[in-house]
Amino acid sequence: MSDLASAPGIAKGTDSTLAHIVYVLRSNPVTLLAFAMFAVLIITAILGPALVPYDPLESNAARALQPPSFDHWFGTDNLGRDVLSRVVVATRLDLAISVAAVALSFVIGSVLGSIAGYWGGWIDAVLNRLFDTIMAFPLFVLAMGIVAALGNTVENIVYATAVINIPFYARLVRAEVNIRRDAGFAQAAKLAGNSDIRVLALHIFPNALPPMMVQVSLNLGWAILNAAGLSFIGLGVRPPTAEWGIMVAEGANFIVSGEWWLAIFPGLALMFAVFTFNLLGDGLRDIVDPRQRS
Amino acid sequence: MSLLSIQGLKVAFRTRRGSVDAVRGVSLDVDKGEILGIVGESGSGKSVTSYALMRLLDRNGSITGGALSYGGIDLKTVRESTMRDLRGREISMIFQNPRAALNPIRKVGHQIEDVLRRHSRATRSTAKAEAIKALGAVKIRDAEARYNAYPFELSGGMCQRIVIALALACDPKLLIADEPTTGLDITTQKAVMDLIAELISERGMSAMVITHDLGLAAQYCDRIVVMKDGEVVEEGSAERLFTAPQHAYTRKLVDATPRAGASIRSLLPAEQRTPEPVLPVSDTPLLEVRDLVKNFHGKSGPVHAVKGISFSVMKGQSVGLVGESGCGKSTTSSIVVRLADPTSGEILFDGEDLAKTPAKNFARDPRRAKIQMVFQDATDSFNPRHTARHSIEEPLARLGGLSRRDRKERVGELADLVGLPRPLLDRFPHQLSGGQKARVGIARAIALDPEFLVLDEPTAALDVSIQAIVLNLLVDLRAKLGISYLFVSHDLHVVRLLCDYVIVMRDGEIVEEGPAAKVMLAPSHPYTQELLAAAPVPPALQEPSSSAAE
Numbered sequence: 034m035s036d037l038a039s040a041p042g043i044a045k046g047t048d049s050t051l052a053h054i055v056y057v058l059r060s061n062p063v064t065l066l067a068f069a070m071f072a073v074l075i076i077t078a079i080l081g082p083a084l085v086p087y088d089p090l091e092s093n094a095a096r097a098l099q100p101p102s103f104d105h106w107f108g109t110d111n112l113g114r115d116v117l118s119r120v121v122v123a124t125r126l127d128l129a130i131s132v133a134a135v136a137l138s139f140v141i142g143s144v145l146g147s148i149a150g151y152w153g154g155w156i157d158a159v160l161n162r163l164f165d166t167i168m169a170f171p172l173f174v175l176a177m178g179i180v181a182a183l184g185n186t187v188e189n190i191v192y193a194t195a196v197i198n199i200p201f202y203a204r205l206v207r208a209e210v211n212i213r214r215d216a217g218f219a220q221a222a223k224l225a226g227n228s229d230i231r232v233l234a235l236h237i238f239p240n241a242l243p244p245m246m247v248q249v250s251l252n253l254g255w256a257i258l259n260a261a262g263l264s265f266i267g268l269g270v271r272p273p274t275a276e277w278g279i280m281v282a283e284g285a286n287f288i289v290s291g292e293w294w295l296a297i298f299p300g301l302a303l304m305f306a307v308f309t310f311n312l313l314g315d316g317l318r319d320i321v322d323p324r325q326r327s
Numbered sequence: 328m329s330l331l332s333i334q335g336l337k338v339a340f341r342t343r344r345g346s347v348d349a350v351r352g353v354s355l356d357v358d359k360g361e362i363l364g365i366v367g368e369s370g371s372g373k374s375v376t377s378y379a380l381m382r383l384l385d386r387n388g389s390i391t392g393g394a395l396s397y398g399g400i401d402l403k404t405v406r407e408s409t410m411r412d413l414r415g416r417e418i419s420m421i422f423q424n425p426r427a428a429l430n431p432i433r434k435v436g437h438q439i440e441d442v443l444r445r446h447s448r449a450t451r452s453t454a455k456a457e458a459i460k461a462l463g464a465v466k467i468r469d470a471e472a473r474y475n476a477y478p479f480e481l482s483g484g485m486c487q488r489i490v491i492a493l494a495l496a497c498d499p500k501l502l503i504a505d506e507p508t509t510g511l512d513i514t515t516q517k518a519v520m521d522l523i524a525e526l527i528s529e530r531g532m533s534a535m536v537i538t539h540d541l542g543l544a545a546q547y548c549d550r551i552v553v554m555k556d557g558e559v560v561e562e563g564s565a566e567r568l569f570t571a572p573q574h575a576y577t578r579k580l581v582d583a584t585p586r587a588g589a590s591i592r593s594l595l596p597a598e599q600r601t602p603e604p605v606l607p608v609s610d611t612p613l614l615e616v617r618d619l620v621k622n623f624h625g626k627s628g629p630v631h632a633v634k635g636i637s638f639s640v641m642k643g644q645s646v647g648l649v650g651e652s653g654c655g656k657s658t659t660s661s662i663v664v665r666l667a668d669p670t671s672g673e674i675l676f677d678g679e680d681l682a683k684t685p686a687k688n689f690a691r692d693p694r695r696a697k698i699q700m701v702f703q704d705a706t707d708s709f710n711p712r713h714t715a716r717h718s719i720e721e722p723l724a725r726l727g728g729l730s731r732r733d734r735k736e737r738v739g740e741l742a743d744l745v746g747l748p749r750p751l752l753d754r755f756p757h758q759l760s761g762g763q764k765a766r767v768g769i770a771r772a773i774a775l776d777p778e779f780l781v782l783d784e785p786t787a788a789l790d791v792s793i794q795a796i797v798l799n800l801l802v803d804l805r806a807k808l809g810i811s812y813l814f815v816s817h818d819l820h821v822v823r824l825l826c827d828y829v830i831v832m833r834d835g836e837i838v839e840e841g842p843a844a845k846v847m848l849a850p851s852h853p854y855t856q857e858l859l860a861a862a863p864v865p866p867a868l869q870e871p872s873s874s875a876a877e
Contacts, residue, residue, distance in 0.1 A: 217704055217707035217709075218709050218711075220666055220702070220708070222710070223666060224666070224695070224699055224772075225722035226690050226722060226725035228690050228691065229687060239710075240710070240711060323711060323712050323757075324711055
């Protein structure tokens, strides 16, 4: 029975998941770098306030607008606050906004997209036109409008960012679910006694995860930019809260007069975060895709 | 001097686990005007050999040794630009999947023009006429109208004709046909192979036909090379290979090829032949289908997929449902297994009408466990995210009502029953071979001790030696567990081995039915006769008893 000639056995359970993650990280140095950068972001977000040398909100008129120095690595702003401390502390807020927004749009988009893709018909047509309508707006203007209408709070930034991202998830999930709707394994799941909803949720949807992971990580970058952009134009987060978007906005006034460090450092932090998320996508996809294991 | 000569060809692929030798020292020659068959099972390196000589290997593959010479040209060292001239004009290829080989968004006529103009066989003004001539040459009726067709508008057999027209457009001297009829119906297969054979002899070309089907190769090739694990194990005329195979592997392949007069056990290698099991069949009907009708809404009015068919399956009986694609056999089987609803008709199972419960509610019907199915495409029918164990356990968890520990034990028993080594249970589908996946699929289907099993071409994608093992496994399981089968297939020879009763379908209607032996030996309907005649039968094996179809 040549078909049964067995290859080396495969370790079970968590062992192999861990081994697989190690394999993915090892095989692609870019992914390893992305995960290292992501770890820096996470650690900064969690421990940031405990690490910084100064209180990010404490103003000191005597030390206003000092250039980067040994005492103040990133310099001080127009109120004498330490820019480094503010950049570090802002990480938590910016990450929280983007992660919350992306999580929200992921969940809502997945549910709506799955329904549209699996059942099709009029419900699919209605949902698709709804997504078309959302996407027809310039998305940033739509987000501005939502925040302006709902009120100027951090939660509303999250909701606005979530709403403008829902169509991207919904469409992706719809396409992925649709091609698997009549797949053999979906029919086999029905034969095993699964109802339509169970087949959809437990068998078809998880197979859409690998491409979703790429979307999630790219989206985290966009969401950070979006939140910062809203703050930049004065919506959402309000001063004196430390947030990258506001800091860039406030610092922009001083660039002309030569105090570049006010805007550059939060801007670089923003860039670092977006870059990290963009790099992360492919690695995440490889990790959640069992077919990459061999 | 031979037209093509391959000496000690070696091809290796770089993979995650180091270098893999796909071809290890293959030597073969193709003479002028000769048709050489290369036969082997998946992984034997037969396709890689042809890709290597066309220099179309994937990026991670490379020729690591040997010599390739075509008409005095060294194909291994010749420049890529010369190679591009050779491809199509001197050496041409027909691919496995005709639909994938054609550009889906370009009219077929234009695709032929592209080839003609690439090799300066036509100018802009003459291209259309030449293309239509090429279409006519492969016996496409109404070639002028077909010129404007897109591949999706054509049937599989028609697409393959287009691919042949493309391959032959520039009068190549050597044609490589890589599994040219896989996925085509048996009557279409015969038409396509006859066409290829005719065109080759008409034009005095040479050809290499790569196939897994020994019978097909025997019928159409002058000489056959048998390959296994990247090596040539035997070479000779078709007749010699069938009557006096020298190598054990050739013997095994010859044995495993389903053919008239063979019994199910004789497909296995001699040392594995155990006595055939006794199959008790009762006279009590288990499943009765009455006036089953299924209509679909098509773009141009309703499509009548199944036109009021009736049949019954007795307890313990195995019934074969035979027909070509589009005959309604798959629609019928998915209705019987309650994945789809009929337009009208009754499906009596133990006297109760199953059609009264809509398919979408049937998942929770108490009778769900009694009717199960083995799917055609083993790869497609497994969730890529679930291990084999998870897939087999799924029906037990949903319908079996067993505790976690009992389930684990039951999965182990099932694995033993279908002959799947237990360590393989923790693998994902993509880590299993075709034969192993077939076993997992069968284990999953019998997990709940069903009374009735629909087998939808469970061996269509398998190599013949694996098919032999799986067919024998199905017979043993039927004897052991007393399950009734509805075996859906396009291959009459396979059906005869497994079934007591045969139903032949065409265009949604039953054209002939009766005991398997009778339908096979004395078919009354012309369509059944045509099906039987289309199956390739190596001349050396033709037995007097099977010639009733003539």
